[in-house]
Amino acid sequence: MEIVAAAAAAAEEGSVARRFWNKSQKEALLAAYTPFVVCLAAGGLELDTFRHYIAQDFHFLKTFVQAYEIAEDCADDEDAASAISELKKAVLKELKMHDSIVEEWGVDITKEIIPNPATVKYTNFLLATASGIVEGGKAPAKIATPFEKTKIAAYTVGAMTPCMRLYAFLGKEIVKNLGPDENSHPYKKWIDNYSPINFETAALQIEELLDKLSVSLTGEELEVIEKLYLQAVKLEIEFFCAQPISQRTTVPLTRLHDPLEQRLILFSDFDLTCTVVDSSAILAEIAILRTPKADGSDRDDPNVRKSSDLRSSWKALSSQYTEEYEQCIENILTTEESKDFDYEGLLKALEQLSEFEKRANLRVCESEVLKGLNIEDIKRAGERLILQDGCKRFFQNIVMKKEELNGDIHLLSYCWCGDLIRSAFSSGGLDVLSIHSNEFQYEESISTGEIVRKMETPLDKIQALKDILQNSPKHLSVYIGDSVGDLLCLLEADVGIVIGSSGSLRQVGSHFGVSFVPLFAGLVKKQRLLDGGASPVWKGLSGVLYTVSSWAEVHAFILGI
Template identity: 50%
Template sequence: MESDMNISREEAMYISRVCWYKFKKMAKLALYTPFVVCLASGTLENDTFLSFLGQDNYYYKAFAKACEAAEKYTDDDDAKYAIRDLQRNATKEFQIQDSFLQEWDADIGTKCALNPVTLRFTEFLKATASGKIEGVSAEKFETEFERTKLPAYIFGAMIPCIRLYANLGKELLMFLQGNPTHQYRIIIRNYASESLEELAKKNEKLLDKLSITLTTHELSIVEKLYQKAMEIEVGFLLGQPLDQKCVIPLSREHNLDEERLVIFFKFDSTCSVVDSSAILAEMTIVSAQKSDDNQPKNKPENESENQPENQPENQPENQPENQPENQPENQPENQVVRLLSEVVKSTWDDIGKDYTDEYEQCINTLLLTHEKAEKLDYERLCIALEQLSDFEKRANTRVSESGVLRGLRLDEIKRVGELMVLQDGCKNFFQSIIKNEQLNADIHALSCCWCSDLIRSAFSSDGLDVVNVHANEFIFEENLSTGVIVKKVEGPFDKVQTFSEVLSNYNNDKKNLTVHIGGTMNDLLCLLQADIGILINPGPNLVGVGNHFGISFIPLYRGIIEKQKTYAKKDSTSWNKLSGVLYTVSSWAEIHMFIQGSIYTD
C-alpha cells in the first residue's frame, strides 16, 4: 500500500493525522485476521488469548527503552516532560493488561516465550531508537543536532501500535451488544476505553510537536516508519499461533483435490476506476477530432452554397439511401467512416441523458409495480428485472444504431486497455489468487462492456491473462470497428445465464464454491446465485431495490463473525446461494484478506 510521501509544511503540523488518514485502511485489515475474528466472536481458545497477552511484557520493555531514547535526544524541555508523562500512562495501561493475565494465569508472563512476530516489532523499534533506519545513512546521526530528530522518528514507529488497538476496540464493541457472557468483553472494552484513546491522542500530539521543525524529506521518513510499524503490527496479529478452525481465510480450509473456487466479478467501476463506456466514448471523440483535423480548412471556390460547412468537398448533396451519413461518394462500401467530432459529442450527450432519465424511470416503475417482500422473493425479483433487461437492450441498440462506435482501431483499443487504471487492490488480489498454488481457482469477468477486447487488454499483463472474459464484442473490418455490437451480455439475465453456463461446463469431480463480486442492478441475480455475493460500496438504488425484494445487505465482517460463532459450535460452516443475504465491503483489500488472508500491500 504505497503512499504519497510528499508532505507539505502545513501537513507537518499534524503529521500524525496525515499518517493515520493514509494508513487507516491498512489498520482495518487487522479485523480480518483469524485471531481477531475469533476474539470478536468470543470463540478464541483461552491458551491462544493468554499467549497473546503474554507478549505484552516484551512490547512494554521495547516501548520503555524507546521512550528513554526519545527523552535523551530531545532538546525540548516540554517534550521531555511530555515523554515522561506518556511513559507513566503507558505503564498504567500495561498494568491493566497485566491484571487480566493474573486473573487467568499468574505465571503466563514468565511462561510465554518471545514470539517471532513480536521480535520483529521489538527489533524494529530498537533499531529506530538507535538511529538504524532504512534509507537513512548512519552518519546522519553523528552530530548532537541531527540526533534531536530521532524522537520524532521513534514516535512515528511507536504510535501505530497504540492507535491500531484503540481503533480495534471501537470496531469490536458492537459484538458485545446483547452478549453479556462474551468471555473477552473486558479486554475489548479496555481497548475501546477513553484512557487508551487519550493515550493515543497524547502520543500523536507529541509526534506533531516533535516533527514541526523537520524538513519535507525528514517528514517522509516519519511517514515511512509509521507505515512500516502498521504493517508489522497487522502482521503480528496475522501471525498469532491459532490452534483452532476459523472461517477465514477461505483458502485456509480449501481442499485442492476436492474443491474448486470460482470467482466472478463485474469489471466496470467495480474493477476499473473509469467505466469502459466512458473510455470508449472518449476514444470516439478523440478519433473524430483527428478526422476533423484532416478535413480541408477552407471551402473550395466551387463548393455549393448550401453544402454543410463540415461536409467533405466530394460529398454529394443527396446521399444514396443506404450510404452512411458524411461518407464521400468515392468511399469504398466496406470501409468504415468516422462521424465528425461535433456530431459525435452531441450524440453521446443525447445517449447519456436518455440513459440516465430512462434508468431512473425504470427503477421507480419497478418499485411502484411490485409489493415489498418481507424475505427474499427471487421469482418476483426476476419478473421485476425484466424491465431493467429490456431497458438495457434498448440502450445498447440505440448506441449501436447511432454509429458513434464506428472507426475505432483495434490496436488503439488494446493499447488503452493496457493503460486502464484499476481500483486499488484489485490487480493484487487477482495476482495473489493466481499465484497461490494451494488454491484451485478460476476467475471470470461478467461484464456488459461493449468491447471484450478492452477488458482482455486490461488483464493482459502481470500474469493476469488467465482471466476469462465474458462480454459483448465489436465487429472489426481491417482493424476498424464497424460500430456494430455483438450482443452477448446485456443485462441481469444474460449475466446469470453465463454464470450458470460457466459452472455447468466444469466436471463434477470437484465441489464448486462460488464468489461473485459486483456493484450494480445487473449483478443482482448472479450475486444471489453465488454462494457468497459481495458488493463494493453499493449505491442507494441497488440497496433500495434489493431491500424491496427481501434482500439483506450486511457488512462482510459482521457476517464473518456470525459464521465463526456457528463454526465453533458445529465444526463446519456453509455459504449458501439464495440465502437472501449479500455482503458489503469498502475495498478490494477486505476481499483479499477474506479469501487469501495475507497482508495486503499495494
C-alpha cells in the first residue's frame, strides 16, 4: 500500500525528478549568481580561472563514470541498465572532448591535477552513495536482494541527476545572455557543450531514468532520494563558489563596494516586499477580533461597537480602496506613453496616486475601524508576522556585517503602525533597523483610531530616501520594492530591485519608459562594462530596474552565497 500511495502522490505532483527539481530550483538559481558563472557568461573570465575550473571538472567526470558503473551493476532490468550504459558512454565521450579542450587551453594533462576541497566533497558524497552509504550510515556488508541493489541504483542516480539538470539550466541562462556578438565569446566552444540543444537531452535522459528507478520505492525511500538530490545541489553550488576569482566582479555587490570610500545604504519597502500579507488587513483583523460580539442586552445600543459592523465597515473600505486604486492606475495609463525614460512624467503622474492614498487614509481614520487596538496585541501580531522566505536572514546578515560594510538599512513603508514593523524585526538583532512609517496615536497604550501620517505616498517615500542619501554624499544605494508606490525610490537608487510580480508596477513603469531586466541578465551586462573599465557600474536614474523572484536572489547578489 505504501508503494501504491507513493506512486499515486508522484503521479499527482508530476514525475519524481521534476518534483525534486522544482523544490530545489530557487537554490539552484543561486549558482548563476556566483562570480564564476557571471564572468563566464560575460566573456571576461580570466584564463587561469577557466583552466582551474576545467581541471576540477575532470574529477567530476571521472567520478560520474565510476558511479554509473556501480549503478549499472545494481540496475534490476535490462532497460534501466541500458539507459545507464548510454549515459556512461556520453560521459566517456565528454571526457575525450574534455581532453582536447584542456590541451587547447594550455592545461598539462600529463601532470596530476589535485582536486580542491569542494570537488572532493561532491565526489566523495557521490561515491559513498553509490557504495550504499546514505545519511551518514555504513555500507552494508552484503546486499542481500536484487531490490536492495535497485535502491542503490536509484539513490546513486538521484545524487547525479541534479548536476545534469543544473548544468542544463545554467547553460540555458548563459546562452540567453551571450550578447549580439556571441561568436566572438572566448569560451563559446565550452558553453556550446552545455547549451540547451546539447545538454537538455542528457538531463532529460537521466531524469527519466530516475523516475523509472523510483517507481517501486516506498515513500520513505523517496524521501532519502530527495535528501540526496538536495544535498547534491548544495555541493554543486559550493563547487562553483570555490572557483578562484581574482578579477573585479559585479557579484556580490559588496565585493565591488569600497567601505572606506562610500556608504552602502539599503532601502526596502515592507508590505508584500518583506511580508506575505498586507499589514493593513492584519491590523484591521486584530481590531475586529478584539471587538466583542453583540449580545441580547446591547444589540440595539448605538454606542456599542460590534465586530460584525466593524467587519462590514472594513470590507467596504477595502472594496472602495481597490476600486479607486485601479481607476487611478487606469487614469495614469491613459496619458501619452513615453518612448524614452521619463522620470518627470512619472513623478507628475504619481501625484494623482499620492492624493488618492491620502484620501484613503483619511477615510480609515474617520471610520474609527482601528480604534481600541492594544499595543501589546499589535506587538504580538508583529512577532508572529510571516515574512517572505529569506527576507529576515538577509537583513540579519547585513546587520552582522554592518561595520565591515559601512552599511545602513532603512525600511520605508506605508504601514499604519510602526510598532508592527518593529515587532516583526525585533528578534535576531534587527531592532537596529531604521523604520520610516506612519504611527498609531495612543491613549494609555490603546489606539485612538487616528494615524500619525508621516509616510502615506510615493512622494513621501522619495523625499525620505533623498534626505537620507543627502546625509551620505558618497554612497552606493539599493532599493527593494514591489509596488507602484516604490517606483520613484527604485529609480532614484543606484540599484532598484523589483521583487514579486506586480502587474500595475510594470504597466506604469513601462508606460514611462522604464525597462525591467532580470537581475542575472543585468549582472552579465554590467560585468561586461566592468571588464571594459567602466566606473561607476551602478548609477541611479538610469531608467532600468532589475527583477527577482525571491530574497535568495537579493542575498546572492548583494552578499554572495
